[in-house]
Structures are given as C-alpha cells and as structure tokens.
Amino acid sequence: MTINKIIKEVKKSNPGANISLIRHAHRFALSAHKKQKRENGEAYIEHPLNTAFILAQMKMDTPTVTAALLHDVIDDTPHKQKVIKEKFGEEIAFLVKGVTKLGKIKYHGLERQVENLRKIFLAMAKDIRIILIKLADRLHNMKTLDALPKRKQKRIAQETIEIYAPIAYRLGIGRLKGELEDLAFPYIYPKEYDWLIRQVQTKYQEREAYLKRVRLSLKKMLAKEKIIPIDIHSRAKHYYSLWEKLERYNMNFSKVYDLVALRIIVKNPKDCYNTLGIIHKKWKPLPGRIKDYIAAPKPNGYQSLHTTIFCLDGKIIEIQIRTPKMHWEAEYGVAAYWQPRELRKPKLNLIPRDKKLEWVKQLKDWQKNVKKSREFLDSLRLDFFENRIFVSTPKGEVVNLPEGATPVDFAYHIHEELGHRCGGAKVDGQPAPLFQPLQNAQMVEIIVHENAQPSQKWLKFVKTNYAKNKIKDWFKDQKLPSRPQGTYLNSQTTNIEVLATDRIGLIRDVTNVISKEKINIHSINTSEPVNGMAVGLISLQVPNTNHLKNVLKRLKKVKGVWNVKQI
Ligand code: MN
Numbered sequence: 223m224t225i226n227k228i229i230k231e232v233k234k235s236n237p238g239a240n241i242s243l244i245r246h247a248h249r250f251a252l253s254a255h256k257k258q259k260r261e262n263g264e265a266y267i268e269h270p271l272n273t274a275f276i277l278a279q280m281k282m283d284t285p286t287v288t289a290a291l292l293h294d295v296i297d298d299t300p301h302k303q304k305v306i307k308e309k310f311g312e313e314i315a316f317l318v319k320g321v322t323k324l325g326k327i328k329y330h331g332l333e334r335q336v337e338n339l340r341k342i343f344l345a346m347a348k349d350i351r352i353i354l355i356k357l358a359d360r361l362h363n364m365k366t367l368d369a370l371p372k373r374k375q376k377r378i379a380q381e382t383i384e385i386y387a388p389i390a391y392r393l394g395i396g397r398l399k400g401e402l403e404d405l406a407f408p409y410i411y412p413k414e415y416d417w418l419i420r421q422v423q424t425k426y427q428e429r430e431a432y433l434k435r436v437r438l439s440l441k442k443m444l445a446k447e448k449i450i451p452i453d454i455h456s457r458a459k460h461y462y463s464l465w466e467k468l469e470r471y472n473m474n475f476s477k478v479y480d481l482v483a484l485r486i487i488v489k490n491p492k493d494c495y496n497t498l499g500i501i502h503k504k505w506k507p508l509p510g511r512i513k514d515y516i517a518a519p520k521p522n523g524y525q526s527l528h529t530t531i532f533c534l535d536g537k538i539i540e541i542q543i544r545t546p547k548m549h550w551e552a553e554y555g556v557a558a559y560w561q562p563r564e565l566r567k568p569k570l571n572l573i574p575r576d577k578k579l580e581w582v583k584q585l586k587d588w589q590k591n592v593k594k595s596r597e598f599l600d601s602l603r604l605d606f607f608e609n610r611i612f613v614s615t616p617k618g619e620v621v622n623l624p625e626g627a628t629p630v631d632f633a634y635h636i637h638e639e640l641g642h643r644c645g646g647a648k649v650d651g652q653p654a655p656l657f658q659p660l661q662n663a664q665m666v667e668i669i670v671h672e673n674a675q676p677s678q679k680w681l682k683f684v685k686t687n688y689a690k691n692k693i694k695d696w697f698k699d700q701k702l703p704s705r706p707q708g709t710y711l712n713s714q715t716t717n718i719e720v721l722a723t724d725r726i727g728l729i730r731d732v733t734n735v736i737s738k739e740k741i742n743i744h745s746i747n748t749s750e751p752v753n754g755m756a757v758g759l760i761s762l763q764v765p766n767t768n769h770l771k772n773v774l775k776r777l778k779k780v781k782g783v784w785n786v787k788q789i
Contacts, residue, residue, distance in 0.1 A: 223271040231278035232287055235465035237731065239284045247291040247310060254295045262369030267360060270294055276358040280554050286351045293355055296322045296575035309312060320352035320361070328587055353389065357398055360386050364405035382460075384622060394523045397553040403462035410467075418465050425475065429482040436484060436534055440501070447500050452546060456551050479508075479530050480540035487549055491516055494543045498527050501541060505531040508538060516548070526550055536723040536755035538784070559738040611662045621666075626659045627685040633668045634689035640691055645671030657683040716764045718774065719789050723782040724756040732783075735776045739769065755784075 225248040232239045252269050252634035258266035274290035288310065296303055296318060308314035312519075353713050364382055365377050383406045390399035408415040433456040446453055459467075459481055471477035488497055494516060519525045526544040533539045544552065613632065621635055629649070634641035646669040647654050660666060676693045684690050722728055729746065736743055744761040764770045770788065777786045 223268055223275055225271065227260070228271065228275050228278050228287065231286065233273060235281040236284070239753075239774055243284060243310070243361060244288055245290070247288045247314075250309065251291050251295055260366065263365055269359075269366075272362040272365075273355065273358045276361055277355065279356070282351070282354065285313050285317060286355060289314050289321065289351070290355050290358060293321045293359060294319045303314060316349055317349065317355065320503060321355050324352070325357050350393070353393070357386060357390055357395070357402075361398065361402060361405075364402060366404070367409065375409045379406035383410060394551065395554055396524070400413050400463065401458035404460050407465070409464045414465060418461055420463070421475070422464070422481075422552065426482060427551055429458075430456065432537065433482060433484055433539070438538065440484075440486070443500055443504060447496065449488060449493055449500070451486050451497070453485065455487075456484050458481050458482050461573050472687055479511075479538050479670075483540040485544070485549075487544060487546055490545055494527050494545065497543050498529060503533060505533050507531050511540075516544075526552065532755060541721070543666065592687040600784065611660060613660050613662070613666050615662045616667050617661060623660065624685050628659055628683055628687045629654065629666055629668060630680050630684050631686045631689045632660065632666050634692050635685075636668070639694050640668055640670065641689060642696060643670045643672070643674045643677055645669050645674035651733070656680070659685075694722040715761060715768060717761050717789050718761060718777075719787055720758040720760065720777060720783060722756055722758065722780070723784070725782050727759070727781055728756075728780075731764075731780050732758065732777060733759070735780060736760070738775060739773050739776070741765075741769070741773060757789075 229241055229244060232241070234246065248271075252267050254354065255266040256295055260266055260269060270291045270293060273293060277290050278287050292306060292310070292314070295306065303315060304342050306318055314556065319658040347687045356576055360382060364376070367378060370378070382402050387406070390402060392397075397687075437456070437615065438455050440454060441451070458717035459478070464481065467478055468475070475481065486497055488494055498512075508530040511528070513528040515524055515526045515528065526542050528540065528542050530538060530540045543544070591729070611625055613623065615636070617622065621632060623631055623635060630641065630644055633644040633647075644656065646657055647658075648667040648669065649660065649664050651665070651667075667706050676696045678697070680693050681690060684693065720732060722732075729748070733743060733746070741756050742763040744763060746761075747759040749757040760775075762770075764773070774788070777783060
C-alpha cells in the first residue's frame, strides 16, 4: 500500500481534501514505526496505511483518514498524545486517543467481554468515527491473521465474529460485517468452512449463468415500461451468513432462495415500487416474502424492497430493489453519513443523520443510567446478541448458544460424539437434568457414559438445529424395526398436491417414493406446466396419518419439488 493510492482514493470523493495533512501524518507515522515489523515480516507502516485506505474507500472525511494513519503511534511507540495535538490539531488527536483507549480488546470470558463492550460503546457515544477506525483496523488485522500463531488466530477470529461483526451490523455497515465474518469463519469452523466452499462452488456458478439470463429478460421488461435501471447485479451471499441460514434450514440449500440474489438499482423510490409491480406482473411472488423496507426501514436504517418470485424455468429467486443512495447506505451504513465535511450540505443531511444516530444517542443515555456491568450487558444483549447466551466449558472456553439451549445442545456444540455419549451434566458444579435450559455465564460440564446413547426425548427439548439433526441422524443409522405389513382395511383415500419444476422423470421419481412407502396410488393428474412449474394431483390410499406425513416429507426431498400438501 502506498500513500499515493490513499490520496487518490480520498480525492475521488473529496477533491478539496487537505492532502498535505495526510502526507504529513504519513511521514510522522513512518518515522514512528520505523524499526517495527509486523508478524508477517513486512514493515509496520503497511498496517496503518491499509487501515487508512479502507476508510478512504468508505469515503470517510480527512480527519478520519489521517487519524487512521496515526492510530497505532501512541500505542506502539513512545510518541505522546501532546505531540499529535500540536502537529495535527485537536480533532485528530481526539480520534487517535479514542482508538488507543479502546486498546487491544481481549476476548476472555464474560467479564472481560462486558468491559470490552462498555469501552466500545463509550467510544461510540463520543464519536462514531473512533469505532469506524477500529473496525477498519480489525478488518486489516483479519486479512493478515495467517501470520499469527494458531492459538491467537482462533481467539481473534472469535472476537471478530462475536463482537466486531455485530457492531458493524448494528451500525448498518453490511459490507464490513460480511467481510469480517467471512475472514473469521475458516479460523473458527475450519471443517464447516471447507464443506460449505465445496458445496457452494458449482452452485454459485450455475446460479450466475442462470441469473445472466434473468438479467437480460428484466432489462427488456423494464425498458418496455420506460424504466432504465442504473445497475442490475447479482451478489453471492457471504459464506458465513449463508452457513448461519443453512443451519436454520437443516442444511437444505433449496430453501435458501437468496443464495445468489439479484439486485436492481433504480433512480428513485417511485421507480423501486414500479419495478416491483412490473416484475410481479410477469413472475408470481412467493406469498409472504415481499418486504417493504423502504416504508419500514430495519432498525439499523437499511432500506430496500425485497421479493421472492417464481422466475424463468419456475426457479425461485430473491430480488432486491433500491436506489443508489439506499445501496450506498446498505453497504456503508452509519459511515455513509460521514462524508467529507467540506462536501456536506448541513440541512440536507441533518434529518437522516440524526435519525441514523438515534441509536448511538440512546446508548449514551444508557451509559449515564446503567452502572452495573451485568445490567449493561443484559440490556445490550437484548439488542446485540439477540437471544443468545454465553456459557463456558470447565476450561473457560466461551460457547455462544441460543437462549433456552440445554446441556445436550452444549454437548453437541462441542462435539458430535460428546452429544451421543452425554449421560448427564453438571452446571456450575451441581448435577443438573439434561433438559434444563442454561443461563448466561454458567459453566457446563458434560458427564460421559460409555453406554449412553441419544434418546427420542431429547428431540423434544433441544434448541439448536445442529443437535436436532445429529440426534435424528443417529436414529437413522440405527436399524429401525421393519414396518408392519398390515392390511389396509382401515385405510382411506387422500388427495395430495405436488408443486414442482417440470422435468423428465419427475413423475417416475414421485411415484417411486410413494410406492416405496407401500402406498397404493389411485390416480395422478398433472397440469400443463406454466413457466416451467407443474402441479400434480395424486390420489392415494393411506393407512394412517403418520404414514402420510412420512410420504409428504420424502416427497419434498425429490429434486424439483417445491411444495407438497394434503388437500
Ligand atoms: Mn492497529
């Protein structure tokens, strides 16, 4: 990274920026870090340079970029705050001091975490730019995490996912949140990461090729109605957020409609709604999936229209529609309002900026009123770590679980085998039943029995999908008693409706599933495919409702099937 590259980036958004100030800060940092090396062997100055560049890309103002160049000067070298104040003025000295005070946040158990968060929020309430510099600093550190020893890597990655990424999200800086998480992901869950990458590679490619066709079709459609989109692009979901979503859907890719979403940028909100209408005229929306975040923005300020539609070939895709301003804000959130002061039009920006920073103001008030750290963390967690709890192993490793999670969830979270062999639990040293929901900050120890094995009862109380799936898998692996071959005297006729993408072999696959369950088929009727989607009406002779549920479940897994229901 070079200072000229940074200056070029600054000038893009702010031609009148004070360049000599930036150069001055660069020279100052250069001499301050002269003898220092980073862990990967390169000169230390690379780090502040890269941090400053990230902020320049975010179109931050000159004091922020300058402070970023100086952000480690006090911390890592004998230079004093006073010198910075004399040379660079009050504002920059204040920012540098703020970042320095945040210091090296360490993620060690709950109490440390309370302290860390308190520091962060105090700084945030003072000046949001301090946090933005800290986030950029962390982003660059994550990019160069490889050079650190293994043990440190994991701790820093953990802290990034559990503290910094949620802050970026809360500030509405979607791009930073996604990047931070994706950089941390392989260090924390290496196996899951590898698995996901393997799964996703071809899926992303196929999806891209398909979306290219959709894009063309969309352009024509919109042109007919005299809407010229500024941009239509597709964007692959970030890996970590994809993995989180897959966890919610039992690792079923077909349920993740926004694996690659299509984004349409049009010039104003009116065009957004018009575009939505035009799309719905041609492609039917999935009920319940239209979201108007323009009329009702998310708490972090995010605005956009979302819809999920049956598109070309009957495939389901998600489309997001927004204006360039909404787009910029979705990517850079609160930072979007920190344009160079020289360019800011006070009256124009006052309203959204105040609105956006409402949350920070609330935090400031909170800080005044809340003294006990426990209370502070609890109130934060409501918002931040939505319904998550932190418990620890006897060795002090922190585990983050959803609220209501039980010792069984905990055991599976640590390791699948530990889950299967889980015979009992101790919570804070006391024996506790396996179904007892865990509380924040408890220490959990799993008691392993050689002969222990999962119980069907566990499925009733475990909270995480991960544990649920592992238990179900275990039962699948056991030999189930063969199905009784009773007569179908009491059976009754039932009709089901199958909604599917039409393809050769579909009917064969569907009927195979049904006959494997030893169910008689009375009749099959299929509709003419519309947009590649076909509806099949199947009349069955089903012995009992449980049996039917099974069939419905299996049918949903047939390739191309979107939905199956009893009618
Ligand atoms: Mn740093």
